[in-house]
Amino acid sequence: MTALEERLDALVANAVVPVLKPRGYRKKRLVCTRETPGVLHEVTLQRSQGNAAGHLRVYVEGAVYVAGFDEAIGRTAPSPLSRATPQYRRRFEDIVGWPAQWIDLETWSDDELVPRLHEAIGTLADHLERIDSAEGLALAKQESGAGLDLDLFAWWCAAGDDAARKAQLAQAHAGFGHEERWPRLLAGFVRVGERYGVTVAV
Structure with a gap:
C-alpha cells in the first residue's frame, strides 16, 4: 500500500465515517450505504483510473x-434494496460546490482536507436524505x-401531472430539438405517453 493509499484510508476514517455512521450508514470499502424502508442512500468515493504511486485522484458521488x-x-x-440501481446519482461538487471536480490527495495537507471533506460530506448527506x-x-x-x-417523464404521466410532463418535454425540445436525433428522442417520449393514455406533442 502506498503512502497516498494510507492517507486515503485515514481520510475516510476521519472525515467520512464520523459523519455517515451516526446517520445509519454502513461502510464497505469506499461505499457507504443506508437503507430505510423503501429507500437506499449511498455515498461513494471513487479512485480515478489514472492514479499512480505519486498521484491519487478521488471523486465523491451521492446516489x-x-x-x-x-x-x-x-x-x-428489488429485494434487498442493496441490489437496486439508483435512480438518482450526482457528483458531490454539483451539490456542495467543492471541490471543482475531484480531490487530488497529494495537493492537500491533512489539516486542510479533513475538515473540508467532513463538512462537504455532511452537506451531501443532508441533500440525499431529503430525497x-x-x-x-x-x-x-x-x-x-x-x-x-x-x-421521470413516466412518473409525471403516472401521477397525472400534465404541467410537469409538458415542462419536461419542452425542456428536452429546447435542448435537443435542433439535433438530428430529435425524432428518435421524441419517439421515446411518445412511447411512454402511450402506456398511460397520454398524447405527446411538442
Whole structure:
C-alpha cells in the first residue's frame, strides 16, 4: 500500500465515517450505504483510473434509490434494496460546490482536507436524505435538469401531472430539438405517453 493509499484510508476514517455512521450508514470499502424502508442512500468515493504511486485522484458521488418511484411506473423493486440501481446519482461538487471536480490527495495537507471533506460530506448527506419519497425523488431529478429522463417523464404521466410532463418535454425540445436525433428522442417520449393514455406533442 502506498503512502497516498494510507492517507486515503485515514481520510475516510476521519472525515467520512464520523459523519455517515451516526446517520445509519454502513461502510464497505469506499461505499457507504443506508437503507430505510423503501429507500437506499449511498455515498461513494471513487479512485480515478489514472492514479499512480505519486498521484491519487478521488471523486465523491451521492446516489438514491426509492422503491415507490419504480413501483409507480410499473417496475418491481428489488429485494434487498442493496441490489437496486439508483435512480438518482450526482457528483458531490454539483451539490456542495467543492471541490471543482475531484480531490487530488497529494495537493492537500491533512489539516486542510479533513475538515473540508467532513463538512462537504455532511452537506451531501443532508441533500440525499431529503430525497426520502417517490415525490422527493421526482423533484430531485427535475432540479438536476433531467430533460431526457424517460423514467421521470413516466412518473409525471403516472401521477397525472400534465404541467410537469409538458415542462419536461419542452425542456428536452429546447435542448435537443435542433439535433438530428430529435425524432428518435421524441419517439421515446411518445412511447411512454402511450402506456398511460397520454398524447405527446411538442
